[in-house]
Amino acid sequence: MIEPGVTLNERYRLLKTLGEGGMANVYLAHDLILDRDVAVKVLRLDLQNDPDTVRRFKREAMATIQLVHPNIVSIYDVGESHGQQYLVMEYVQGTDLKKYIVEHFPIPYQQVITIMEQILSAMALAHEHHIIHRDLKPQNILVDQDGTVKITDFGIAVALSDTAMTQTNSMLGSVHYLSPEQARGSMPTRQSDIYALGIILFELLTGSVPFEGESAVSIALKHFQEQMPFVRDFDPRIPQALENVVLKATAKDPNERYTSVEAMAADLKTSLSKSRAKEVRFVPTAGENLDETKVLPQLSTPPKLAQQPEADKPAKKPSKKPKKWPWIVAAVIAVIALIGVGAALASGGSKTAVPDLRGMTQAQAKTTLTSQRLSLGSVTHAYSDTISEDRIIRSHPAANSKVKTDATIDVVISKGPKLYQIADYTGRSYSDVAAMLEKRGFTVKKELASSNSQPIGQIMSQDIDSDKQVIAKQTTITFTVSSGPKRFALRDLSGYNEKSVRDYANELELNLNVENEYSDDIAEGTLIRQNPEAGAMLSKGDTLTVVMSKGKDPATQVKQLSKTISVPYQAVSSESSSASSTSDSAGDSDSATESSSSSVKPVPNQIQVYIADSQHSLDKVYRTLSITEDTDVTMNFTVVGSESAHYRIVRDGVEIMSGEVKQ
Known part of the structure; x- marks a missing residue:
């Protein structure tokens, strides 16, 4: 294992271990570039040199990276760091469906249907891309904190085009969810995934799997030997229509299961409807008879004979009866065959279903058609990004179509992905080139570099040489693009x-x-x-x-000005003074005159000072004073900018002077 704290390719810092598997270990990591948590699956160190395991590990990425769906865990990146293969996936905070069932059982029926609808929607996309999962089980289904389910671990998923290369006697996936045909060693199909989905629905409704045993072999045998338990035996309140979805999805014969996950989803959607309340139990018509060879258990000897010593056994008597019955059976089969041939000739030929030839080679298709009394018709070729070269993309008529016996079936065989020749894109607009290449399936990346000669957005160089031929969907091309002159x-x-x-x-x-x-x-x-x-x-x-x-700004500066002026005193007139003296005398004229001259005081002048500046105006008295002699008066002014100040002096009600004070 890798210790937490290691950073892969200077980008993904491993924080802690999330789980350990047989092929890879999964870590919680932080993407240092995009600043987000991700899950990183790293191939185990002891498997790094196993080419089959590495190929299978990479196949998981190729299988999943094309599946963009809200209920499928996204693959963000695939890489190698110091010889270690890794996948970068969406990190789902929550638990897996197995633990969810344990913690929340019993689960309301409508919630069960909601969970299954999300799973079925995801698998519909996978099947549309000709990808079967082969290991569907609650442990590979995550439930986030909002209740959204996401399918993960396509590690043994495989495109249908690759199934013919799978060893038929290898048993992959968890045995509790293994379809009967897989348990027999047959190649998995879409119906195999549907069987597993039926088992998952069974577990959601009952809290347990239908078959248990002491070993994987014993459980696998039960899948094709024993009848599927009824969920209504666990919970009689479950509607019969809902139980029927389980029974039809888990029919022993793949032909009696749902033809697609979409069909299963449509049936599940109405299973709680009152209109289906009186629905009868679904009973498969074919029972356990599958097309593949069935391995019968060895018959045990009756108990009494087993206990009898060999020497005491009576000698066998000749009997004609055991010798006759094989001939009787053969005769019956021959009669039935003759009747079938006669009926076919009388009706002008029977109908048969076109087998699903997708993913087969031309030779395999021919053999399969011959076994169905059909023949191979015209063969054409086309490019395909999903179907391997020399394998069948589609047939006409399509799979499961009903045709007459001895009809010819045309097929289209893959030429593999289309090869594109890389051009010299230097000097061209990055946005135009990127849009064109992404439309063809390329992954396009951009690196910026300054340039004094090339305009912004123009391609300066590319990491794939021109004239090289590549597969678009498997190719990432990086362009160095001008960001204009060097910036600072x-x-x-x-x-x-x-x-x-x-x-x-x-x-x-x-x-x-x-x-x-x-x-x-x-x-x-x-x-x-x-x-x-x-x-x-x-x-x-x-x-x-x-x-x-x-x-x-001088125009806004406040300044203080000062102005001192002498205000003259004006004595009162002599007449006013004599009259005053006469009226006050009480003695002889000489003594009165002498006394008056020595006691007369000057009469004060009443002075009002007015100023105009930024704080005063000339219509309001600035200062008042009484004077009996010439008196200096100082006036202080406050002005703003280049303004000037003004003043005026009033003496006994008469203005005697005014002026302007400049800076």
């Missing part, structure tokens, strides 16, 4: 001055566009922003635009 990540130029920016642009051969604007936050002469932003991928000749700071 743009540096973050924050804090650069204009000279530093120009030096950087010149070094990388970028076209530089410099713009300037005011900034309250970025120092003058320093970069404010760049386009494209830092980290963007650029190539030589691309344009870089930078915006440099001009410093703070």
Whole structure:
């Protein structure tokens, strides 16, 4: 076994062991490129040098990779790492159907049907591709956390074209689900898969398999010697129509089973319908009589004779009766044969079914047709991606068609996959070439490389030489495609001055566009922003635009201005002063005059100051004061940008001065 932690081909890191099989071990792994969990099946180390096992292992991938279905585990990749063959598959989180039955039994009938419909749908696709599974069993059916079932392990699955090469006396698959014809050593067919599906349905309904024994041989014998147990004996509530699906799928004679998994699915779909409530039990008409040679068990000697000593046995007396019966049987057979021939001649020839010739060689087909009193007609050839060379693709009339005895059957024989000649695709558009090749069945991959001479998307090279002939569906072609000129990540130029920016642009051969604007936050002469932003991928000749700071915008700057002016005092008039003195005198005129002159005080002027700046207007008083002499008044202004300020002075209600204060 491989220890977890190993990485296959620098991509699939093995995390833990999921299971161990006779041919391969399965690991949970992580795809480092696509960042997802996958299941990796690695051929066992002791089998790596066995060509038959390696071929069989690869055949699993070839058999499954063409089956894209939601109920079939997908094959993602096939590879080899240090001589170890491996398959990369979809990782299904859940359990297998065998464990599911144990944990959930009894399972509601409708759920049983839902599970079987998914399995049948998957097998319909496999049979459509001429692939039989041969090892269908609950252990090879996975159930994810959403209840979706997925068939896996096509390790012994084989295209019908290969069945003639299978050793007929090899018994593959699990014996509990083995069809009678497989147990007898015959080649498996679609009906063999249907038999296994019937056993799986039996187990879903009863929780057990129909036949048990002390050895695989004893179980295999029961498959073609004993009657299939009735599921209604386990659970009488099971509708007869549902039991009939089991009985018909597991009929001993393959010809009495369903003709296809689609037919089984259609019958299963209506098995719970009330319209079929009074359905009678299905009884096969052919019983256990199969076409293949039947191995009869050796008859045991009656007990009394077995216990009698050899010496005491009486001597045998001559008897004519035992000698006559073989002749009687032969005579009866001869009469029946003559009657059959006469009836055939009278009716103008009997009808027979065309055997399924698909996958046979021409010689095998001729022999098979002759045994059915048919003959081989015209032989034509055609390419096939699924049927091996020199094996039959189809017949006309088709298999199971009814034709008259001695009719001729035409066949189409495979020339194998069509070979395509690889052209020289360099200089052409990758998207056009990839679409064309994928349509033909190629797997196309792309690797990018920079180029100063070839435009983006143009093919620079290919890993398969031109003029080589290949099979499309088995070929992966990788193109090296131009990604244009070499690209680099743009540096973050924050804090650069204009000279530093120009030096950087010149070094990388970028076209530089410099713009300037005011900034309250970025120092003058320093970069404010760049386009494209830092980290963007650029190539030589691309344009870089930078915006440099001009410093703070003067138009938005707040400034403080100051203006000091002298406000003149205006004395009150003499008349007003004399009148006041006269009215206040109370003594002689001389003394009153002297007293008045020495006690007269100046009358204050009432001054209002108005200013206009960003915070004040001339219609509101900025400052009020009383003066009795010339007085200096200082005014402080707040202005924005290049604005100017204004002021006006009012004395005793009369404006005496105004002006503008400039920066």
